[in-house]
Amino acid sequence: MSELEEKTLKTKEIYHGKIITLHLDEVELPNGKTATREIVKHPGAVAIMALTSDQRMIFVRQFRKPLEKTILEIPAGKLEKGEDPKRCAERELLEETGYTAKQLKQISAFYTSPGFANEFLYLFEAEDLVSGQAEPDEDEFVELTLLNLKEAFEAIERGEIIDAKTVLAVYYWQNQQLQGK
Incomplete structure (x- = not known):
């Protein structure tokens, strides 16, 4: 893991639509603390x-x-x-x-x-x-x-x-x- 990388601890799918999917990811930050990331998945x-x-x-x-x-x-x-x-x-x-x-x-x-x-x-x-x-x-x-x-x-x-x-x-x-x- 690089010194800037966030490690995903948990992923929760919130919404799955025709075009996008919305995830909430709990991540471990480089300093050891945790945070939540809202991520839109798109097919391109x-x-x-x-x-x-x-x-x-x-x-x-x-x-x-x-x-x-x-x-x-x-x-x-x-x-x-x-x-x-x-x-x-x-x-x-x-x-x-x-x-x-x-x-x-x-x-x-x-x-x-x-x-x-x-x-x-x-x-x-x-x-x-x-x-x-x-x-x-x-x-x-x-x-x-x-x-x-x-x-x-x-x-x-x-x-x-x-x-x-x-x-x-x-x-x-x-x-x-x-x-x-």
Whole structure:
């Protein structure tokens, strides 16, 4: 055990839902004392930075109940058990936007909120897009929005783009532009 590691003494499942599971873990701290950790278990997700041939990024406008507001996000979705992240990205891009991509590559992967959740998100870049018909889930209501880089930064400034994966994607896009890619 490293000098910073917390040893799990006991785990209690509090809630098991369709998407998440909530655990309460009793842990032994490095100093020998105990503490309780509230942990959200999540199956993982993908997000897609989809760029059109005219240098616009595809966003979806969606109401987010935890925030009680509508925000702009890049297309994203939950991994199914055992699902390959690239296959999930292809599925989510089609479902939410109607687009398919001839080129899809993973550009990053990260934990979204490691202080309380184990959600791991794979970020993909999609290019050479072909438009089609969106196929959203029956409980999913999204509106397609295409923005150029300047408009995306203006949406960040207005507080329309406020989630980490989308902000990261916009800054990655800007970095790509600055490097001439």
